[in-house]
Amino acid sequence: MNSIKKPTFESLKTFAVLFIIPIFFTWLFGFVYSNVYVENINVGVLNQDQSTVSREIVQGINDHEGLQINCYYNHANEMNEDLLNGQISIGIIIPKDLTKEVLKNQSPKVLVMIDETNIVVGNTGMANVSSVLNEVSNNLQIKTLQDNGLSDYIVGKTTQTLTFIERILYEPQMNYYKYVLIGFLGIFVQQTFLAVIVPYLITEKNKIVACNNNKKEWKRLGAYILKIGMATIISSILCYLLANQLFGHPLRGHMGLSLIVHILFVINLTGVSLFIASIFDDLTYSAQFTLLLSVPTLLAAGIIWPEYLMPELFLKISKILWPLSYYVNPMKFLHIKGAGLESITPFITGSIVFAILWLPIGILSYKNKIKGLKHITQATKA
Numbered sequence: 001m002n003s004i005k006k007p008t009f010e011s012l013k014t015f016a017v018l019f020i021i022p023i024f025f026t027w028l029f030g031f032v033y034s035n036v037y038v039e040n041i042n043v044g045v046l047n048q049d050q051s052t053v054s055r056e057i058v059q060g061i062n063d064h065e066g067l068q069i070n071c072y073y074n075h076a077n078e079m080n081e082d083l084l085n086g087q088i089s090i091g092i093i094i095p096k097d098l099t100k101e102v103l104k105n106q107s108p109k110v111l112v113m114i115d116e117t118n119i120v121v122g123n124t125g126m127a128n129v130s131s132v133l134n135e136v137s138n139n140l141q142i143k144t145l146q147d148n149g150l151s152d153y154i155v156g157k158t159t160q161t162l163t164f165i166e167r168i169l170y171e172p173q174m175n176y177y178k179y180v181l182i183g184f185l186g187i188f189v190q191q192t193f194l195a196v197i198v199p200y201l202i203t204e205k206n207k208i209v210a211c212n213n214n215k216k217e218w219k220r221l222g223a224y225i226l227k228i229g230m231a232t233i234i235s236s237i238l239c240y241l242l243a244n245q246l247f248g249h250p251l252r253g254h255m256g257l258s259l260i261v262h263i264l265f266v267i268n269l270t271g272v273s274l275f276i277a278s279i280f281d282d283l284t285y286s287a288q289f290t291l292l293l294s295v296p297t298l299l300a301a302g303i304i305w306p307e308y309l310m311p312e313l314f315l316k317i318s319k320i321l322w323p324l325s326y327y328v329n330p331m332k333f334l335h336i337k338g339a340g341l342e343s344i345t346p347f348i349t350g351s352i353v354f355a356i357l358w359l360p361i362g363i364l365s366y367k368n369k370i371k372g373l374k375h376i377t378q379a380t381k382a
Helices: 009-032 052-063 076-085 098-103 119-147 152-159 176-210 215-247 255-279 283-292 294-299 312-321 325-337 341-381
Strands: 041-047 067-072 090-094 111-114
Touching: 009 176, 009 215, 041 052, 041 076, 041 119, 052 067, 052 090, 052 098, 052 119, 067 119, 076 090, 076 111, 090 119, 111 119, 176 215, 176 255, 176 283, 176 294, 176 325, 176 341, 215 255, 255 283, 255 325, 255 341, 283 294, 312 325, 312 341, 325 341
Parallel strands: 041 067, 041 090
Antiparallel strands: 090 111
């Protein structure tokens, strides 16, 4: 009777890298970013006017669910100190003669200072304060026109010359987690695949040389890459399903299209992995190099910073050298927008072109490296 093969430490480590770590970090990021809305942003107020109008501004800020006044000041220097120390994120200074200038139609200015070191808090806080000040301003305009004897109908027409209806598409909650998750999962797929495949390819070079380029070794290598590629795809799909079930991450697009994007990404990563393995012989150096790829490739992928704001030459070079943008952008279109094949065709086309370029480069460079090692081995024996 055949004995059951026990799992080795290497196989357990590979399983952990491919499945346990990505799933754990998917849960961790979901837990950290589980708050849907940015609320209770700390605000400091210096009210130099102490009038009905200024108190209306203060009351509007207090009533807004996204803001909370946690400090009132007597001097601007105290406010600046708390902004510097991070005690407050927004400082509002209401000038002394606010009401008088309003009555004279002189358009007084309320100073709003935003701590923009955190763009999520800063931008949200600015939008919240602007909505409060716009409402107060609109109320003042209506009251001024009514005091001048205009009818309510004329006042309404005057103050509502242009109206608009706001529709926030695809992600109306503007949930930060749903925005960054696709970028994070793209990095998880990339880094876990590289962490397993590149060391294996480096180790296998010497084995293939020792076996005199035995076809069985090449077949075993190909089978291993295929196995890890399939495991990587399954792992990433499990991460998306986990994010959907626990944190409401949308999965609107066709899963077949998502699978195509996954497969192309793994093929592209295989090409660059072969090339990296042909360059490095030391496992430590290769691990350091692949680890360093995570941040720059994410920043250049167009998920954190929009592509149209990047230098055109840099964008072209980054897409030639690395395939992450061909993964995260179509996944965003599919999952968040529910887009179809027509919308993601440019990304699929780019991914196929990348594979046509880099898979042969990776295979040829890896084979040439093995040939070089073989010549060195033969020369040493001679």
